[in-house]
Amino acid sequence: MIKNYFKIAFRVFKKEKSYSLINISGLALGFLCCLMIFLFIKDELSYDNFHRDGDRIYRVASAYMRQSVWEPYSTNSWPTAERLKANFGEIEQMVRISSMSGIVTFEDKKFDKERVAIADENFFKVFSFPLISGNPNEVLKGSNKVVISESTVKKYFGPINAMGKVLNIGDGTFPLQVSGIMKDMPSNSHFHSDFLVSGQTARQFQPEEMFTNVQWDSQYIYIKMTEGSKPSSMESMFPNFIDDHLSPLTSENFKLFLQPLLDIHLRSNNGTEIEVNGDINHIYIFSIVAIFILVIASVNYMNLAITRSLRRAKEVGMRKVFGANRMNLIGQFLSESLVITLMAVLIAFFLTLLLLPMFNQFAGKEIASSTLFDPAMLMAIVLSTVIIATISGAYPSFVLSAFKPLNALKGSKTKERFGPTLRKGLVVLQFVISIGLIASTSIVFNQLDFLQNKELGINKELLVAVPLKTMDRSQLDAFSNELLTSSSIIRTGVSNMKMPGWISNSTPYIAQDVPIDEEARKSMKIIRIDDNFFRTVEAEIVKGRDFSEEFPSDGNSSIVLNEAAVAQLGWKDPIGKWVELDHQRYAVVGIVKDFHFESLHRKIAPTIFIPSSTWLNWAYVKVEAQNLPLTLKHIKSVYSKFVTNREFSYSFVNEDIARQYQTEERFTEVLTIFTILAIILACLGTLGLVSFSAERKSKEIGIRKVLGASIGNVTFQLTKEFVILLLVASIIAWPLTYYFMNNWIKDFTYRTNIKFEVFAMATILALLTTMGTTGFRALKAALANPVDSLREE
Structure with missing residues (x-):
């Protein structure tokens, strides 16, 4: 019996090739999208789950009180780690990680932008990165040791045994011996490094203050808690620990909190993240999109199957005359559904294998094709196939099997109790999903555009950032003067922080006319700059003056505040007032208009700008647009004169700003692709219903044409129903989309407004797409010869 069902199914497939191809292609496209989304989600959810005891590993994060809001950061200070370990028995192991210069040399080979980290000797006791060579308890013990990755061995040493070889990292004054070789860190790790330098090496080149100052936040601290310890219990003791030891x-004004290792990638968006993280909200959105696409694909099949039922009415009647009962017919039609669904799944499966490398490149992933052959994955695919085949084929099967033999053989129309309402409801559902996805994608795109193009308070264009690295800071004036010998260079300025980037220096203060009890709960960011910084980045001084060589006191007793700092202090006339930092008083000489030094993910922090000639690590060079390659060549030439032991590197500030939003950009691109595919699937569903309508009304159309109806009138009669359904869908889709997208967008510190135009354009686009789809089929029906449809009468 079952064998016979499948024989008939394949026979129908051969007979109804165009119908079957539309069904299979629609389902295959739906399954392809869902497989891709599922692989993406599976990879995102797998971050850091390869570590043994991963559920006991936490990152110790921090937060500062800014403008009555806690601002979280991923870093802490070096001494904080030591004091935590000494005061909490719940800590079984602890490791500090920090980054350093990425320039590495070996013999005559020099590589820039390498992934280098400094790690304590307990690194391999906390994390489960496999070692190929070396003892995990010894490889990072002591100074001047480095563990390198397997790919780094091939890159630097080829077939030579790398153990014991000496590398130079940074400025070359601290040679490091290769003490271990580790496997490359997996792509689904929230941080990556190819060089792990032993932690004690840092004492040779870092200032002593880093090891004693609890406000020098440069370390990522990870702990492995003892079995049975509760993080909430440990966190409850942090306030007393801070007051007693920090x-x-x-x-x-400061707090510590624990972040589970397995939550970092998707649930952490702190300042100073070690790498760009994902977003759990994106997972939710993609999951919903996958469900929507699968729903649309299933609805398409149902509509197209019912559309073809008219042509199979006589077949059903004949089978019933020859003894087939209703269950036989349901089994036959469900088997047809299973065959079509199975073929669609197989096509989607192989297309996924074929397109996975392209998808990886597009989505920034390294998903292995073997993931598709995971037993759990295969079981999910098989189960989904059966469920979708059953759901998609159930209604058409019951409709077809209910046809009365006599009416079916006479060609009479069989009335369906719920058919028209159900089909219209399904089309409304498709329209709701389509309009919602179009509007949502537009809102996401508008938010990304807002982040990338918002006025920042500076001129980011044609601004080159150059790391000064080992340059003698006493030569900064000479360096700037020589740069300015080129007519293509407009101005240069220097600061101790990279812009855009995290402002790491923060300090409590005492201020004139501000009560002590208010000051105790607050602190401000500190940025050190030279006299030309504000003019170079074109930041506006709104009150008072800028720093200037004409005022010798600027060097050690003057500061400029931003507007956020003035607001925090509550001053109406801040010029001339004093702020005390580290027992030294500074007079306020100017107020700079608020500008975004950090990412738009964070509010503009109250900031104090201090003139300085030391600790200035970044030069900013404003250049002309013409002859840009020659200008960069000039900057490199001048740089090489002042820094002889380091490779020249640079970046454009506008490009650095854009890179801050790569998570949002990638999310927007992926969502746009899947939205387009969902719309294509919805068009197939609409085509199915208009085909059904045209076939049901073929005699009506013929009569209208005989009575003189024009082609336009007939086309309008067939398409007006879909316009009404689309308007009904808009009424449903608009508030639902606004509700969900408003919840999504409010998580951004700076955000665009959700405008009515977004929803209107979504409906218009859906209308144009629908009219294009239905209009073509309706026009074809309107152009048909009425004699053909009336002949049966």
């Missing part, structure tokens, strides 16, 4: 920080 002075001058207090629990009123």
Whole structure:
């Protein structure tokens, strides 16, 4: 019996090739999208789950009180780690990680932008990165040791044994011996490094203050808690720990908290993240999109199957006359559904294998094709195939099997109890999904555009950032003067921080006419700059003056505040007032208009700008647009004169700003692709219903044409129903989309407004797409010869 069902199914497939191809292609496209989305989600959810005891590993993060809001950061200070370990028995192991210069040399080979980290000797006791060579308990013990990755061995040493070889990292003054070789860190790790330098090596080149100052936040601290310990219990003791051991920080303006290792990639968006993280909201959105696409694909099959039922009415009647009962017919039609669904799944499966490398490149992933052959994955695919085949084929099967033999053989129309309402409801559902996806994608795109193009308070264009690295800071004036010998260079300025980037220096303060109890709960960011910085980045001084060589006191007793700092202090006339930092008083000489030094993910922090000639690590060079390659060549030439032991590197500030939003950009691109595919699937569903309508009304159309109806009138009669359904769908889709997208967008510190035009354009686009799809089929029906449709009468 079952064998016979499948024989008939393949026979129908051969007979109804165009119908079957539309069904299979629609389902295959739907399954392809869902497989891709599922692989993406599976990879995102797998981050860091390869570590043994991953559920016991936490990152110790911090937060500062800014403008009555806690701002979280991923880093802490070096001494914080030591004091935590000494005061909490719940900590079984602890490791600090920090980054350093990415320039590495071996013999005559020099490589820039390498992934280098400094790690304590307990690194391999906390994390489960496999070692190929070396003892995990010894490889990072002591100074001047480095563990390198397997790919780095091939890159630097080829077939030579790398153990014991000496590399130079940074400025070359601290040679490091290769003490271990580790496997490459997996792509689904929230941080990556190809060089792990032993932690004690840092004492040779870092200032002593880094090892004693609790406000020098440069370390990522990870702990492995003892079995049975509760992180909430440990966190409850942090306030007292801060007050007792991290002075001058207090629990009123600073806090520590624990982040589960397995939550970092998707649920952490702190300042100073070690790498760009994902977003759990994106997972939710993609999951919903996958469900929507699968729903649309299933609805398409149902509509197209019912559309073809008219041509199979006599077949059903004949089978019933020859003894087939209703269950036999349901089994036959469900088997047809299973065959079509199975073929669609197989096509989608092989297309996924074929397109996976392209998808990886597009989505920034390294998903292995073997993931598709995972037993759990295969079981999910098989189960989905059966469920979709059953759901998609159930209604058409019951409709066809209910045809009365006599009416079916006479060619009479069989009335369906719920058919028209159900089909219209399904089309409305498709329209709701399509309009919702179009509007949502537009809102996501508008938010990304807002982030990338918002006025920042500076001129980011044609601004080159150059790391000064080992340059003698006493030569900064000479360096700037020589750069300015080129007519293509407009101005140069220097700061101690990279823009855009995290402002790491923060300090409590005492201010004139501000009560002490208010000051104790607050701190401000500190940025050190030279006299030309504001003019170079074109930041506006709104009150007072800029730093200038004409005022010798600027060098050690003057500061400029941003507007956020003035607001925090509550001053109406800040010029001339003093702020005390580290027991030294500074007079406020100017107020700079708020500008975004950090990402738009964070509010503009109250900031103090201090003139300095030391600790200035970044030069900013404003250049002309003409002859840009020659200008960069000039900058490199001048740089090489002042820094002889380092490779020249640079970046454009506008490109650095754009890179901050690569997670949002990638999300927008992927969502756009899947939205387009969902719309294509919805068009197939609409085509199915208009085909059904044209076939049901073929005699009506013929009569209208005989009575003189024009082609336009007939086309309008067939398409007006879909316009009404689309308008009904818009009424449903608009508030639902607004509700969900408003919840998504409010997580951004700076965000665009959700405008009515977004929803209107979504409906118009859906209308144009629908009219294009239905209009073509309706026009074909209107042009048909009425004699053909009336002949049966």
